[in-house]
Amino acid sequence: MAAADHHSSTVDVPPGSDTGRVAVWLRRAFLLLLFLVVLAGLLGFLGVRSHTVVTTSSDHSVQLRVRYAQVARAGLDVPFEIDVQRTRPSKQDVVIAVPSNYLSLFDMSGIQPEPSSSTATATSVIWHFDAPPGRDFSVSLDMQVQGGRHFGRSGFVSLLDGNTTVAHVSFHTWLSP
Numbered sequence: 765m766a767a768a769d770h771h772s773s774t775v776d777v778p779p780g781s782d783t784g785r786v787a788v789w790l791r792r793a794f795l796l797l798l799f800l801v802v803l804a805g806l807l808g809f810l811g812v813r814s815h816t817v818v819t820t821s822s823d824h825s826v827q828l829r830v831r832y833a834q835v836a837r838a839g840l841d842v843p844f845e846i847d848v849q850r851t852r853p854s855k856q857d858v859v860i861a862v863p864s865n866y867l868s869l870f871d872m873s874g875i876q877p878e879p880s881s882s883t884a885t886a887t888s889v890i891w892h893f894d895a896p897p898g899r900d901f902s903v904s905l906d907m908q909v910q911g912g913r914h915f916g917r918s919g920f921v922s923l924l925d926g927n928t929t930v931a932h933v934s935f936h937t938w939l940s941p
Contacts, residue, residue, distance in 0.1 A: 810940045811840070812833050812835065812842055813835040813836075814833055814842075814843045815831070815834035815935070816829060816831045818830075818933070821923075821931045826850050826851075826931050827847075827849045827931070828848055828921065828930075828933055829848075829849070830845070830846050830847075830933050831847075832919070832937060834938065835937070836937060836939055836940070838912065838913055839911055841907070844870075844905040845902065845904045846902065846903045846921055847901070848923060849900050851899070852899060853898055854895065856925070857893060858892075858893040858895070859890060859891070859923070859924040860903070860921060860923060861924055862919065862921055863888050863889075863919050865887070866920075867889060867919075869916070869939070870908060870909055870910060871908045871909075871910050872905055872906065873907070873908070874905070875904070876904050877893065877903065879893050880892050880893060891903075914939055916936060916937045916938040917936070918934065919934070919935055919936070920933060920934045
C-alpha cells in the first residue's frame with residue numbers, strides 16, 4: 765500500500781459563518797408554514813365551505829339560486845342545490861344545464877327529484893324536469909369530491925327555455941389539498 769499523502773487532509777472544512785443562520789431561518793419558515801396549515805384546518809378553511817349565488821331573469825319573472833361548495837377537499841360530501849322561483853305559477857318544464865367538466869370533479873350518487881329526461885352536449889349536461897306545482901322548484905344533487913382531484917374548476921347553472929338562456933349563474937369550486 766502506498767503511504768498517505770501528507771498534503772491532502774481529511775479534516776472537515778469549517779462551515780461559513782452564514783451556514784448556521786440560513787439553516788435556522790429555513791427551520792423557522794417551515795415551522796411557520798406548518799403552523800399556518802394547522803391553524804387553517806382548525807378554523808375550518810380546509811373543510812367544505814358553501815356559498816350561494818343568485819340571479820334574476822331580465823324580465824324579473826324568475827330567480828335562480830345555486831348553493832355550491834366554494835371550498836372542498838377530496839372524499840368529502842359537498843352541497844349542490846338549485847332553486848328556481850317564479851313570480852307566478854307556470855306549466856312550463858324546468859330545464860337546467862350544468863357543464864359536464866364541472867360535474868366530473870364529483871362522484872354523483874343521486875339527484876332529487878329525478879329529471880324526467882336528460883341529455884348531454886359536448887360541454888353540458890341538460891336535465892328536463894316536469895313542471896312543478898306552484899311557483900317554486902328545487903333540485904338537490906348528492907355529490908362527493910372524487911379522490912385525486914386538485915385545484916378545482918369553474919362551473920355554471922343555466923335555466924333554459926328552449927335554446928334561450930333565461931337565467932345564468934357562474935361560480936368556482938376550489939379544492940384544497
